Amino acid sequence: QSALTQPASVSGSPGQSITISCTGTSNDVGDYDYVSWFQQHPGKAPKLMIYDVTNRPSGVSNRFSGSKSGHTASLTISGLQSEDEADYYCSSYTASTTLVFGGGTKLTVL
Amino acid sequence: QLQLQESGPGLVKPSETLSLTCSVSGGSITSSGYYWGWVRQPPGKGLEWIGSIYHSGGTYYNPSLKSRVTISIDTSKKQFSLTVTSVTAADTAIYYCARQQLQLQIDYWGQGTLVTVSS
Numbered sequence: 046q047s048a049l050t051q052p053a054s055v056s057g058s059p060g061q062s063i064t065i066s067c068t069g070t071s072n073d074v075g076d077y078d079y080v081s082w083f084q085q086h087p088g089k090a091p092k093l094m095i096y097d098v099t100n101r102p103s104g105v106s107n108r109f110s111g112s113k114s115g116h117t118a119s120l121t122i123s124g125l126q127s128e129d130e131a132d133y134y135c136s137s138y139t140a141s142t143t144l145v146f147g148g149g150t151k152l153t154v155l
Numbered sequence: 156q157l158q159l160q161e162s163g164p165g166l167v168k169p170s171e172t173l174s175l176t177c178s179v180s181g182g183s184i185t186s187s188g189y190y191w192g193w194v195r196q197p198p199g200k201g202l203e204w205i206g207s208i209y210h211s212g213g214t215y216y217n218p219s220l221k222s223r224v225t226i227s228i229d230t231s232k233k234q235f236s237l238t239v240t241s242v243t244a245a246d247t248a249i250y251y252c253a254r255q256q257l258q259l260q261i262d263y264w265g266q267g268t269l270v271t272v273s274s
Contacts, residue, residue, distance in 0.1 A: 046218060048201070079258040081260045081261065083261075090264040090265065090266050090267050091261075091264055092264075093261065093262055093264075096256075096262065134202050136204075136261070138258040141218070142215050142259075143204065143215060143217060143259070144192075144204040144255075144259040144260075144261075146194075146202040147201070149201040149202070
């Protein structure tokens with residue numbers, strides 16, 4: 046199975062908004078609303094930020110939002126803060142009953 | 156609050172078998188609607204799903220690893236385990252255990268354990 050495609054890096058200034066894309070195929074992102082987003086700080090385990098494309102777990106800031114169009118899911122972070130600087134990964138359920146991750150995106154807050 | 160904790164050797168020799176166990180606390184390992192899985196992350200690289208198991212024993216594996224991987228579960232001990240045979244340096248990674256929804260979406264992660272393959 047091929048990894049989902051994410052940009053290697055994105056950056057933004059405090060207070061700005063950024064969007065990270067996650068592109069798959071008709072066998073995963075395009076056909077299922079089971080896309081999740083994870084935040085990972087250095088040396089830490091990933092943390093769930095978005096599930097089922099658009100849903101936020103309890104305790105996750107409403108500055109984080111998810112969406113999907115066709116084969117591409119997106120994570121938007123509004124009102125960027127320094128603590129948002131981290132690696133972000135998407136994942137999707139697939140038609141083969143497997144889980145596939147994106148390659149990860151490094152977010153830099155300038 | 157659900158907690159998952161990985162345990163096992165931090166160093167494995169090439170060609171040998173890697174074995175890890177995940178202990179579940181603060182929740183039931185036999186709850187309907189959840190899989191229990193393993194994910195790994197080579198140093199400085201991205202996440203890779205290894206496989207998942209249901210409390211009844213049903214499993215799903217990453218096709219790229221399926222020939223070398225076995226995941227098992229012991230509900231009486233509230234533990235599930237991972238074995239990877241014939242390891243090479245490419246298997247060096249942080250190994251995470253996780254709880255997954257029925258569509259394999261991960262909602263809880265263990266803290267991870269580093270396994271190094273080296274002679």
